[in-house]
Amino acid sequence: MDQEVTSEQIKEAVRDAYGQIARRFIEEPQAPKQSCCCCPSTEVSCCSPSTAPTAQPAASRLYAAEELSDLPESVTETSLGCGNPLAVAGLRSGEVVLDLGSGGGIDCFLAAKKVGPEGRVIGLDMTPEMIDLARRNAQELGMTNVEFRFGQMEDIPLPDESVDVIISNCVINLSPDKDAVFREAYRVLRPGGRICISDIVVDGDLPQSIRRRLDAWTACISGAIDESVYLAKIRAAGFERVEVVSRQRNIVDESIEWDELGTAGESDEDQDAEQYQAHSGLGLSDWASRVMSIKILAYKPA
Ligand SMILES: C[S@@+](CC[C@H](N)C(=O)[O-])C[C@H]1O[C@@H](n2cnc3c(N)ncnc32)[C@H](O)[C@@H]1O
Numbered sequence: 001m002d003q004e005v006t007s008e009q010i011k012e013a014v015r016d017a018y019g020q021i022a023r024r025f026i027e028e029p030q031a032p033k034q035s036c037c038c039c040p041s042t043e044v045s046c047c048s049p050s051t052a053p054t055a056q057p058a059a060s061r062l063y064a065a066e067e068l069s070d071l072p073e074s075v076t077e078t079s080l081g082c083g084n085p086l087a088v089a090g091l092r093s094g095e096v097v098l099d100l101g102s103g104g105g106i107d108c109f110l111a112a113k114k115v116g117p118e119g120r121v122i123g124l125d126m127t128p129e130m131i132d133l134a135r136r137n138a139q140e141l142g143m144t145n146v147e148f149r150f151g152q153m154e155d156i157p158l159p160d161e162s163v164d165v166i167i168s169n170c171v172i173n174l175s176p177d178k179d180a181v182f183r184e185a186y187r188v189l190r191p192g193g194r195i196c197i198s199d200i201v202v203d204g205d206l207p208q209s210i211r212r213r214l215d216a217w218t219a220c221i222s223g224a225i226d227e228s229v230y231l232a233k234i235r236a237a238g239f240e241r242v243e244v245v246s247r248q249r250n251i252v253d254e255s256i257e258w259d260e261l262g263t264a265g266e267s268d269e270d271q272d273a274e275q276y277q278a279h280s281g282l283g284l285s286d287w288a289s290r291v292m293s294i295k296i297l298a299y300k301p302a
Pocket of ligand 1: 014015018078079080081082100101102103104105106107124125126127130151152153154168169170171174175
């Protein structure tokens with residue numbers, strides 16, 4: 001039986017999962033919020049960027065207190081990132097910034113403060129409910145230099161060389177076509193422009209039985225690829241000075257019963273374990289220690 005998941009299934013699952021989260025944020029603002037990076041389902045939450053218990057909202061673990069001080073809880077509580085790409089972006093007044101997979105908009109609002117009224121921030125997201133949530137948040141903040149556009153990062157609805165800086169926080173792992181994402185990012189950046197990414201990668205590989213799980217895709221696990229492959233894709237798109245600025249390990253929530261792999265039959269699991277052991281030297285249950293949150297900075301040649 002062919003148990004590979006298709007790109008269409010992944011896109012649909014991601015849009016459904018994040019649509020549900022956005023609706024919950026809009027309809028039940030008082031309800032307990034996600035407490036880790038991307039945790040779109042209640043059954044499978046995922047990796048959290050710290051090993052500490054995840055009772056605090058994600059934003060306070062990712063951003064400095066002073067960065068968050070003038071954002072309302074309605075914005076900070078919609079943070080679903082796994083890092084802080086702005087920490088390496090060095091944004092300057094007047095720059096045009098594009099956020100790939102902007103979600104509720106937290107990074108866009110922080111960027112908008114840094115680029116000021118002369119600058120502009122565009123948040124792009126493929127989930128209509130997330131665009132709705134982000135626009136509500138922008139309205140509440142009264143920010144006029146931020147806009148949110150519906151679209152896919154594999155086919156960015158912007159002209160060539162129209163952006164100074166691209167940021168993205170825990171999104172590219174969700175794409176089944178990462179080459180297209182980096183190709184498009186390169187196209188829309190002006191020469192000399194930079195891309196600043198926080199994302200989930202793997203040191204090595206994941207078992208096929210995890211890769212096949214759609215719930216683990218939407219939780220930012222199954223789409224995570226080996227770090228060196230990820231960096232090679234960025235270089236292949238044309239970027240130079242590709243640098244990993246930071247890495248954080250031990251981010252997978254260990255309270256989750258990840259061993260209950262669900263989709264694979266018993267014999268498939270045995271085969272999977274054998275293959276995984278052969279090429280990674282790890283047992284099936286050890287993969288989680290290889291998942292990392294990293295921050296990357298790269299430049300389009302001037
Ligand atoms: C884990 S959330 C991160 C949201 C935001 N960056 C943050 O830090 O709070 C992932 C977001 O990426 C969006 N997304 C996933 N795949 C996408 C794609 N191919 N194109 C555009 N947006 C996408 C989802 O709709 C969701 O809003």
